[in-house]
Amino acid sequence: MRFDIITLFPEMFAPFLASGVTRRAYASDQVAVRLWNPRDYAQGNYRRVDDRPFGGGPGMVMLVEPLQACLDAIRADRAEDPATQVPLVLFSPIGKTLDHPAVEQWAQSPGAVLLCGRYEGIDQRFIDTHVDAQISLGDFVLSGGEIAALALLDAVTRLQPGVLNDAGSHQLDSFNPSLDGLLDCPHYTRPEVWQGQEVPPVLMSGHHAQIERWRRDQSLQITARHRPELLAKARAAGRLDRKDEAVLAKIADGL
Structure with a gap:
């Protein structure tokens, strides 16, 4: 998997790529990341990458020529067949909101070219010609x-x-299919008592079935209070059983 990122500020990515548990994937090129600055492909002594918009108005617009040259260099470096080249993705207010199902799809993909806009925006002709998503x-x-x-x-x-x-960690994340798209439950660790607050006894009982039921109930409760629309989706998809509905009925009585 490889992501090529077009950005005027590649230095913003350096600490991210070298920090946290994900750094191992970047260091080993399991997830390859290549940074491309369109300023390196701009012409003239000042290497301009933006100009004033036609029609007037505030702000500046990113020029199409440096972006085109930068994209050409990326495509050449990837040595892609034009018929199977990875998509070019633009981050934009008009885009579809990123959610867990979309992340899962991207996680199974060969990667993409990510375009980071700046200023007032990007020349629309470049977007119309090259942006896939x-x-x-x-x-x-x-x-x-x-x-x-x-x-x-x-x-x-x-x-x-x-x-x-832990390979199973992400299976318990909020929005994950293993949680039927619901929010995750609360988690606790040592000490058992902190400032008078005790860890729920069921979590220390060793009774795995009861623990799983408690976690499910908590997940339902948190989702009902904070993201009820996720419950509606789970219900519509037939992911809630009678025990879940009984718990939700009790929650509704208490809300």
Whole structure:
């Protein structure tokens, strides 16, 4: 798997690629990351990568020529067959919001070229010609696409085999199919009592069936209180059984 990232600020990625549990995947090229600065492909003494928008208005627009030259260099370096080349992804407010099913799909892919926009935006002609998909992190605006690219990289990399210390860790993540798309339950560790607050006794009982039921009930409760729309999706997909519905009925009585 390989991600080529077009960014005017490649230095933003250096600490991320060298930190945390995912660094092993980047160091070994299990998830290869290549950084490309369009300024390196700009012309002239000042190597300009932006200009004022036609029609006036605030801000600057990224020029199409440096982006085209940079993309050409990436495609050549990847030595791709044009018929099977990886998609070019732009992080943009109009994109589909990134969610767990999308991350799982990207985790099974050969990678992509990630375009991190800056300033007021990117010349629309480049988008129309080359962009295959657009992704958003939510209904808010960032200074550039770098944070979104980092989020996608981290989410995809942690799903790769052998990246996490415990191979089953991500199976218990919120939104995971093993949790039927619900939120994760609370977790506890030592000490058993902290500032008068005790760990729920069931977690220390050694009774695995009861522990699993408690965790499921907590997951249902947290999801009902904070993300009820996820419950609706799980119910529509037939993922909730009678025990789940009984728990939810009790929760509804108490809400």
